[in-house]
Amino acid sequence: MSKRDYYETLGVDRTASDDDVKKAYRKLARQYHPDLHTGEQQKKQSEEKFKEINEAYEHLSDQEKRKRYDMFGHAGSQGGAGFEGFDFGRGGGFGDVFNDIFEDFFGGQRGGTRAERGNDLQYNLEITFEESVYGKEAKLKIPRWESCLDCKGTGAKAGSSLKTCPSCKGAGQIRLQQGFFSVSRPCGQCEGAGKIITEPCPVCQGRQRIYRERTIAVHIPAGIETGMRLRLSNEGEHGVNGGPPGDLYVAISVKAHQVFQRKGSDILCDVPISFLTAALGGKIEVPTLKGTTVIKVPAGTQHDKILRLKGLGIPSLKDKSTGDQVYTMKIQIPTKLTARQKELLTEFAKESGMSMEADGDGFFDKMKTFFE
Template identity: 85%
Template structure:
């Protein structure tokens, strides 16, 4: 009648639950995985040891020693709830004797002590894709903790942190590397040996190379997670200026400056003249 319908609405509004045992989803888990720079670039197959709550293998999640150890709750008659009449309202509360399960376990499972689950460590194989970055998370569905009362398991998230490399840095899908060269090589050009993740190789330095010029080797960068593309290896030129010169070396540089029509004094004066003009 009207009273039952009103009670139903009242129960739904205040979170009332019908029936006994409610299935609960297992918790999600997170595993923090550190990768080397090379592992992040090329990917790997990792085996992770994950401790988690799993459904008890002895009692199959009932929490009871045997089927005969499970009895219907005498207080709520298996409903899991008790109904109380308070004036016009009928209020439903979880049963205090069975804690809302609708059943009483007379002999708990010795393996899980009636908890329905046991804490175990499991080894899980995880594919780490090539090109993964720090801050990314891999989701493994249903590899989290097992649920209660037949509820679904949670998910496992693998959080990635890539350790810094001594030589290389990542820039998008490209790999950067600072390469020091002598100023004579920068002026005259030449060939130098440079490192890559696949071993050393030789690159050509064009004559007149300037500081921070970037030289590129295509296809030696980082694979894209979205397509079949691969970045490049970039070499950032760092010109080394000698701090100690012999008398002969100084003489040769002075001759070079003279042949080039260069004068340090004139260059300096010209610079300050330009600055004066700028501020006037």
């Protein structure tokens, strides 16, 4: 019998975030844990289901395994089902989930509400080509959840006190005895907090946090490019119950320039020149990000020849080096000639010994030689 799709097993979409996958797994793991079922048939079915959801979570919680599975399905996955291949010690992964479930099922108490870290945030910032080269200071307006200043994040009205929950006696957990097993569940009256707010804060309504917009200064370094992200530690949403704040990520997108393009640390620019300048050489005016400048075109310049201005490119984020301004010569051939211009070009061709007819025979003779 073919395996079920891992996403279907956990009941999540293929676009589900890591947190969504983790939440779905925890819910199903609690539901189908074999120790919560009695009867041989029920226990056997729950064991099979438990192994199935563990295998699905093993692959979807690991970025590399999830990527392979998305590309190749079960053919790209490796390792067995159940707990095989899990790393019980890695932070933020299966180990944390297993420990939480183990505590819930086998009587572990958390001693009240756990501190929860605030969510990370991402701000998509579009900057100009010039700003990506020279950097800038940006002011970002970030809406986020912040700790309520009036109650200092407790959720209780200033001057009031928190009451110990009468149901769980402040433990935050209700312990149930099922045969030989002692099972703990979060207290429904205080929702696992261990304390009850008698007078909610009038500002945050007991939520501990308020939603507000904050202006944050961000330094955009010179040399940044599309796809890069800046991390601002502790500038995400504030945590709950004394938990640390999350981080703010600024995702960079650089607008296309009308004249210039970027290649590594170099700035590229196509420059049209006349065939006369290409043949005889001369000086031409070219653009740079700092204004125009003059460069010398050597005589006999060919189409697509590269000319460089050292140090006028983009500074590197890794070291103190700077790229070049790179110009590609594009020879412009006139499409309309006067009679006199044609006459002069004909004289030039005769003087140079050039044939006015296409050298078809010579070309095909060379091709024959090439393939012999």
